[in-house]
Every structure is written in C-alpha cells, then in structure tokens.
Amino acid sequence: MAMLDRIAGNRELKQHLKTALACGRLAHSILLVGEPGCGAGFAARCLAADYLYPAGGPHAEAVLRGQDPESITVQGEGASGQIRVERIREAREAILRSAMSCDAAGRALFVYGAQNLNGPSANAMLKTIEEPPDGVLFLLTASSAAAVLPTIRSRCAAYTVAPVETGECAAFLRTVRPELTEPQAADLAFLYEGHIGNCLRAVSDPDAKAARAAARELCRQARQQDTYRAEALLAGYEKDKEGAAALLWQTTQAASAALRRPGFDGLDPDTAARVLRAANRAAAAMRANGNLRLALAVCGMEMTQTDQ
Structure with missing residues (x-):
C-alpha cells in the first residue's frame, strides 16, 4: 500500500x-x-x-x-x-x-x-x-x-489538503488511537471540525491536553458566571503568552462547537457566543502586542458577565 x-x-x-x-x-x-x-x-x-x-x-x-x-x-x-x-x-x-x-x-x-x-x-x-x-x-x-x-x-x-468529514475523521482517530471510545472520537472530530492533526494533538501532546482542560474549566466558570475563578485561571497565563494563546484558541473551538451543537462542553448558545467574543477580542489584543495582563483580565470579565 x-x-x-x-x-x-x-x-x-x-x-x-x-x-x-x-x-x-x-x-x-x-x-x-x-x-x-x-x-x-x-x-x-x-x-x-x-x-x-x-x-x-x-x-x-x-x-x-x-x-x-x-x-x-x-x-x-x-x-x-x-x-x-x-x-x-x-x-x-x-x-x-x-x-x-x-x-x-x-x-x-x-x-x-x-x-x-x-x-x-x-x-x-x-x-x-x-x-x-x-x-x-x-x-x-x-x-x-x-x-x-x-x-x-x-x-x-x-x-x-482539506479537513476530513467528521464521520471519517472519527473513524480514523479510532484506528490510530484505539483507546478512544466511539463518542470520544466523534466529539473530537466535531470539536476540531475534521482537522485530524488538531484531534491527535489533543490526545497526545501534553501542552495541547493542558490547554484543552483549562479551556473546559474556563467555559465552566463562564457558564456559572464566576468572575473570580475565571480571572484566577487566566491570571496564571499573565507571563505565558504562548500558553495564553493556546488556551484562548481551545476556548474559541469549544465555544464554536457549542454554537453548532448547543450543550457541547456544557455551554448554552448565549454563553458560547459571549465566550467566543471575549476570547477573540483577547486573542486580537495579544496579536497587536497589547498588555497581556489587561487583555486576560478583560477577557475574564466579558466571559462571565452578561450585558444586563
């Protein structure tokens, strides 16, 4: 072959x-x-x-x-x-x-x-x-x-080289990572929209796994509108620009997935939209070499506070 x-x-x-x-x-x-x-x-x-x-x-x-x-x-x-x-x-x-x-x-x-x-x-x-x-x-x-x-x-x-249809992506993941259950493979394929490299990194690369876990926790704090804990989590990245970028990217992936499938990672559409906006703004500020500490602080507030 x-x-x-x-x-x-x-x-x-x-x-x-x-x-x-x-x-x-x-x-x-x-x-x-x-x-x-x-x-x-x-x-x-x-x-x-x-x-x-x-x-x-x-x-x-x-x-x-x-x-x-x-x-x-x-x-x-x-x-x-x-x-x-x-x-x-x-x-x-x-x-x-x-x-x-x-x-x-x-x-x-x-x-x-x-x-x-x-x-x-x-x-x-x-x-x-x-x-x-x-x-x-x-x-x-x-x-x-x-x-x-x-x-x-x-x-x-x-x-x-195009992304792979999610069903085919999930099947491929189970072939190369047989420890994944069918629902786990399907969720990864859905989360990363058929980008197989991202899927594999999420289960094999320690940094990617840590960023994914932190993103899920950040989404949980956003759902509970717990500004203190969200800010505390983000404060841990104030001197780690690369880690902060990875966290924000994983967070945008989760929020985007929840907009396509309400309830993914426990996010309802309104919370997902709020999280996505806040993460994108913080990422844009980082790319523009803005103050990292300030960008993350604002991000935590925007994720956890509604407009009301």
Missing part, C-alpha cells in the same frame, strides 16, 4: 499525486496548502516516503516519523516563526554534501510553513528551487497559498 493511502480523506489529492508518481510526472517542487491541523505536513511526508522508497519498508516508515537520513527539514524559529536565510542555505549545503543512500530514489527537502519565508530566505529558496540538485524533491507546506510569496508559489505545483 502506498504511504499516500494513509492520508485520511482527500481522495482526489491522493489519486493525482499517485498518478504523477507512477508516470514520472511529479513536479520537483510541491506546495501543500492546508489550514493548521489539516495534516499538510503529514501529507508531505507521505508523498516523500513514496518518492524516496517506492517499495515501502522501514525507510519509508522512518520518513513518516521524520527520522530518515535522506530528508532534511526547515521550519520557522522563535515567536514570529520566520524562516531565516541561514536555515535555507544550510539545508542546501546539507543536500549537496550528503551521500545518497543506495536504498533511496532521491532526497527530500521539507519547508514547513512556507508563508514564513521572508525576503532573504525566500530568495535563497528560489535559487535552490531554480537550480535543484539532482533527485531532490522540494516539499513546502503553508496555511494559505496567498500567504506564500508569489515568486515561490509560481515555481511550485500547488495542492490543497
């Missing part, structure tokens, strides 16, 4: 890529576009595995885990997530210096978050794509095609 078959949903995407591989018509530069959590990175690794090791086997599995020596990865750094020009140059040098394994059909260079290429790093990437070393497949991912610089986008064959 091709590694591409492991991608949930996205039947047309898988068939197109499999046909291009089989016919030797796969472009040497691929841009996979998908919202965060859709699995664009996983899809890139599946495609690389089939390109490098058509017969499959342990090496192909290593590509999926990000542990194959024929694969080089570049991604953003720091709070901005920008990809520095040095990382692109280092990746090119690593490709040129490395000796290709006799088991591999080529090499793969992953650039996760290509929307974070800045001017210098984009120019270095462009030069690398235009003068590609033999046998190298460039695999770029991005949250939006429009966010990728046109000079890069125009050199790539672009494909969209």
